[in-house]
Each structure stands twice: as structure tokens, then as C-alpha cells.
Amino acid sequence: MALSTTLSPSQRVKRKAPRGFLKRVFKRQKPHLRLETSCDLLVHLNCLLFIRRLAEESRTEACKNKCGIIKDQHVLAAAKVMLKKSRG
Numbered sequence: 001m002a003l004s005t006t007l008s009p010s011q012r013v014k015r016k017a018p019r020g021f022l023k024r025v026f027k028r029q030k031p032h033l034r035l036e037t038s039c040d041l042l043v044h045l046n047c048l049l050f051i052r053r054l055a056e057e058s059r060t061e062a063c064k065n066k067c068g069i070i071k072d073q074h075v076l077a078a079a080k081v082m083l084k085k086s087r088g
Helices: 019-029 039-064 072-087
Strands: none
Touching: 019 039, 039 072
């Protein structure tokens, strides 16, 4: 097997949410907030849903331009549309 295809156990992809990292970021940014125990999981889920929606919008933007590859301009255009929709 090639050296690049073998992974050591420490390099494997983690399947769990980075709860400690999220809690540290919350405490650093807003130390006065009192958050529920599962709040970090909800924030992680929200980020994953945003990234998925951004990928779908970017793909449709690339299809509109008849381009087979999603480029940075497609992602930026999709982000503008998504932020306008979520603004309310």
C-alpha cells in the first residue's frame, strides 16, 4: 500500500462533534453567557446545515453558468443569496 493511503489511528477522522473546542470558543468570545449543556451540539448542527446548504446553492450557481466545477465565484454568489434570505 502507498504511504499516503495508510492512516494511523491518531489520524483517522473523528465522527463526534468538537464539543470542547466549541465550548472554549464560546467562553472566549462571550464569557458572561450561561448556556445549556447541549447548546454546543445545536451550534455544530447549525454550522453543518449551513455548509450543506452553501454547497447545494454553489452547485446550482455553477450549473447556471454551465460550469462543471464549483469555483470560488460560485461560492461567493451563493453566500450572498443565502445571507440575504436568512436576514429576514
